[in-house]
Amino acid sequence: MKNFIVRTITGIIFVAAIVASFLRPEAMVLLFSLVTGLTVWEFTGLVNEREDITVNRFISTVAAVYFFFAMTYFCSDMYAGVAKSVVFIPYLVTIIYLLVAELYLKQKDPIQDWAYTMLPQMYIALPFSLLNVLAFNATNEGIVAFNTLLPLSVFVFLWVNDSGAYCVGSLIGRHKLFPRISPAKSWEGSIGGAVFVLAAAYAISYYLDQEQMLTMPEWLGLGLVVVVFGTWGDLVESLFKRTLGIKDSGNILPGHGGMLDRFDSSLLAIPAAVVYLYTLSMF
Numbered sequence: 001m002k003n004f005i006v007r008t009i010t011g012i013i014f015v016a017a018i019v020a021s022f023l024r025p026e027a028m029v030l031l032f033s034l035v036t037g038l039t040v041w042e043f044t045g046l047v048n049e050r051e052d053i054t055v056n057r058f059i060s061t062v063a064a065v066y067f068f069f070a071m072t073y074f075c076s077d078m079y080a081g082v083a084k085s086v087v088f089i090p091y092l093v094t095i096i097y098l099l100v101a102e103l104y105l106k107q108k109d110p111i112q113d114w115a116y117t118m119l120p121q122m123y124i125a126l127p128f129s130l131l132n133v134l135a136f137n138a139t140n141e142g143i144v145a146f147n148t149l150l151p152l153s154v155f156v157f158l159w160v161n162d163s164g165a166y167c168v169g170s171l172i173g174r175h176k177l178f179p180r181i182s183p184a185k186s187w188e189g190s191i192g193g194a195v196f197v198l199a200a201a202y203a204i205s206y207y208l209d210q211e212q213m214l215t216m217p218e219w220l221g222l223g224l225v226v227v228v229f230g231t232w233g234d235l236v237e238s239l240f241k242r243t244l245g246i247k248d249s250g251n252i253l254p255g256h257g258g259m260l261d262r263f264d265s266s267l268l269a270i271p272a273a274v275v276y277l278y279t280l281s282m283f
Contacts, residue, residue, distance in 0.1 A: 001101065002039045003255055004255075004267075005191050006254045006255040006276070007255030007256060008255075009255075010253050010254050010255050011199045011255075012160075013161065014250075014253065014262065015025045015089070018031070018152075018155055019152065021033065022135070022148045022151055022152040022210070023148060024099055024107065024146075025076065025135065025136075028135055028151070029068075029069070029072050029098065029132075032068065032128055033065050033068045033069060033072075034092075035069045035128060035259065035263065036064050036065055036124065036125055036128040036129070037062075037065040038059050038252065038259050039120075039124050039128070039259040039260060039263060040060055040064040040065075040120045040121075040124050041057065041061045041062045042057075042165065042249055042250045042258050042259050042260060043120045043123075043124060043249075043260065044057040044060050044061065044116075045057060046244055046246070046250075047116045047244075048251060049244075050244070052108060052109055053074075053112055053113060053116050054105065054107075054113055055113060055116050055117050056098060056101070056109055057119070059094065059097070059098060060117060060120060060121070061097070062094075062124035063091060063094045063095065063098070063121065063125070064120065064121060064124060066091055066094070067088075067091050067121070067125045067126070067129055068125065068128060068129045068132075070087045070088050070091055071129035071130070071132045072132050072136075073087050074087060074088075074132070074162075075132040075133055075136040075144075076132065076135075076136040076144050076146075079088070081231060081248065082144075084280040085219070095118075097119070098117050099114060099117070102114060102117075103273060104164070123267060125269060126271070127266065127268070127270045127271050128270070130268075130271055130274050131151050131229065131270060132268050134147065134150045134151040134273065134275050134277070135147055135148075135150070135151045135220075135268070136155065137150075138236060141190070147193075147213075148191075148212065149204070149208060149213065150273075150277070153172055153201075153204055153222070154217075154222075154266070154269055154270060154273050155266065156200060157197045157200060157201065157222070157223050157226040157227065157230070157269075158226060158230045158266060158269055160192040160193070160196050160197050160200045161194065161196065161197050161226070161227050161230055161231075162193065162221075162265070163193075163196070164192050164193035164194075164195065164196030164197065165185070165189040165190055165192060165193030166189065166190075166193075167192070168188055168189050168191070168192025168193065169184075169185065169188055169189020169190075170189075172188050172192075173186030173187075173188045173189045174186065174188060175187040175188065177190055178180060178235055181235050181238045181239050181242060182234070182235055182238045185234075185235075190227075190231060193227060194224065194227045197224070197226065197227050198220055198223055198224070200223065201219040201220050201222065201223035202216070202219070204219060205219040205220075218280055221276065221280075222273060222276060222277070225269075225272050225273060225276045226269045226272070226273060228267035228272075229268040229269045229271075229272035229273075230266070230268065230269040231265070232268050233264050233265040233267050233268035233269055234264050234265045236264070236267075236268065237249070237260050237261070237264030237267075238264075240260075242243065248261055249261050256270040
């Protein structure tokens with residue numbers, strides 16, 4: 001009972017913080033730069049526990065946070081300054097340093113070190129940084145405006161999918177979705193979660209999308225994209241934990257585990273949403 005209360009309180013604070021962050025661009029940038037740093041720090045700490053792997057935890061984390069801020073600058077008009085592309089140069093130099101440094105460390109398996117050095121940049125830093133693409137949109141007048149609804153809707157769809165899949169799966173789940181990696185997931189739960197997400201997408205389109213950024217079918221399509229890739233994101237993190245032989249990625253969120261445990265679905269759902277929306281813009 002105590003664990004349930006702790007889990008509930010943490011969940012409420014977690015959801016409230018994310019929803020509130022999308023009300024102001026400064027809050028979104030601050031919160032998700034922090035989330036990026038904490039998640040990369042957690043990831044590199046886990047892989048460094050293996051005897052044959054050494055990743056520069058501090059520099060990897062700083063590089064990831066810098067990349068998030070660089071994407072913020074690139075996607076928004078919040079900051080004035082030099083040509084936008086220049087902002088990525090320090091990040092690229094840092095990545096080159098991390099690769100070259102392996103030449104002097106005399107590790108038994110440098111290829112593994114390289115792989116685990118680059119993985120959190122691609123798997124964590126890049127997806128979170130792409131939130132800036134969803135959050136900052138150019139208007140017809142050429143002005144960059146902060147968009148609350150698009151990035152927030154991705155997280156709403158993920159939360160609705162998780163809750164719907166859990167409820168439906170608990171009631172009628174019989175057929176395992178991916179027993180080798182996540183025995184608790186069922187096809188019935190996944191389909192149930194998708195139905196709930198479609199209902200949420202309909203509600204957002206009908207009640208909240210006053211500017212008609214997307215049509216009803218496009219909102220439904222975005223919901224399905226988030227369901228599919230969010231589920232894969234969950235499974236990818238489960239495979240990562242099984243490979244390392246751990247149950248939770250951390251304990252920073254009482255009752256919910258670590259940062260990866262809470263944001264696993266979003267790490268594939270965010271890039272997929274960006275690709276989906278860019279594809280729509282081409283037609």
